[in-house]
Amino acid sequence: MLRRLELVDMDAAVLVYRTAFDHALPSLAGLHTPKEDQWFFRERVFRTCEAWGAFDGTAMIGMIAFRDDWIDQLYVLPKAQGRGVGTELLQVAQRCFDHLQLWTFQRNVRARSFYEARGFALIRETDGAGNEEKEPDALYRWTRSQVARGYNAAVQSKRYLATAASSQDNPSPWPRAVTVPSKTSMGSARMARPRSRTSSQCAVGVTASM
């Protein structure tokens, strides 16, 4: 089951993040204390991103955090990997935006092949000088196909008509703009650059069972 995460879910999200990250990149493990991770997820990830979790019963097994055109976090517990959980979480973000970008470490071969198999194209690679870990990283970008974009526009247009018909006061079908405070990243290029967010509800209505 997928659902949107609340502030109270952030500690569980940290556990998923830390377990998956340390398993994938053990040489980079332990850069931050659990308390620092918790602060970062509550005060930065949750406040700047839309976060969704994948659950097996009540246990969180995967999480994604995304905002305007950027995926900031995508992690699945090692024991739950390879079962489609990451793909389903990624699709939540892909339903919301026509473009998505993300940073990943060059040596995270599994993550790179995961993204490449799902339409992400390599934009550029860095020597890691600009990230906290000083680890060479790679920027990927996904763009929705023209055909799918036309479909998406039609769906949004239907939503607009339905919303406009039911609202005299606010003719806009979208939530009012929300200005998000600038994000100070952990210093890592894994964390995408700060931008303001204009809609936080685009994935509402997405429910999926696994």
Ligand SMILES: CC(C)(COP(=O)(O)OP(=O)(O)OC[C@H]1O[C@@H](n2cnc3c(N)ncnc32)[C@H](O)[C@@H]1OP(=O)(O)O)[C@@H](O)C(=O)NCCC(=O)NCCS
């Ligand atoms: C990358 C990640 C999010 C993918 O999630 P997932 O639930 O394993 O992905 P899915 O089951 O939907 O898809 C599996 C695909 O990913 C690849 N893959 C990546 N990691 C894998 C793993 N540990 N076990 C099996 N397959 C893995 C497989 O090759 C498979 O590719 P294919 O379907 O194109 O053949 C997950 O492996 C993960 O959390 N990795 C560690 C943290 C990480 O690197 N996050 C990304 C940071 S940018």
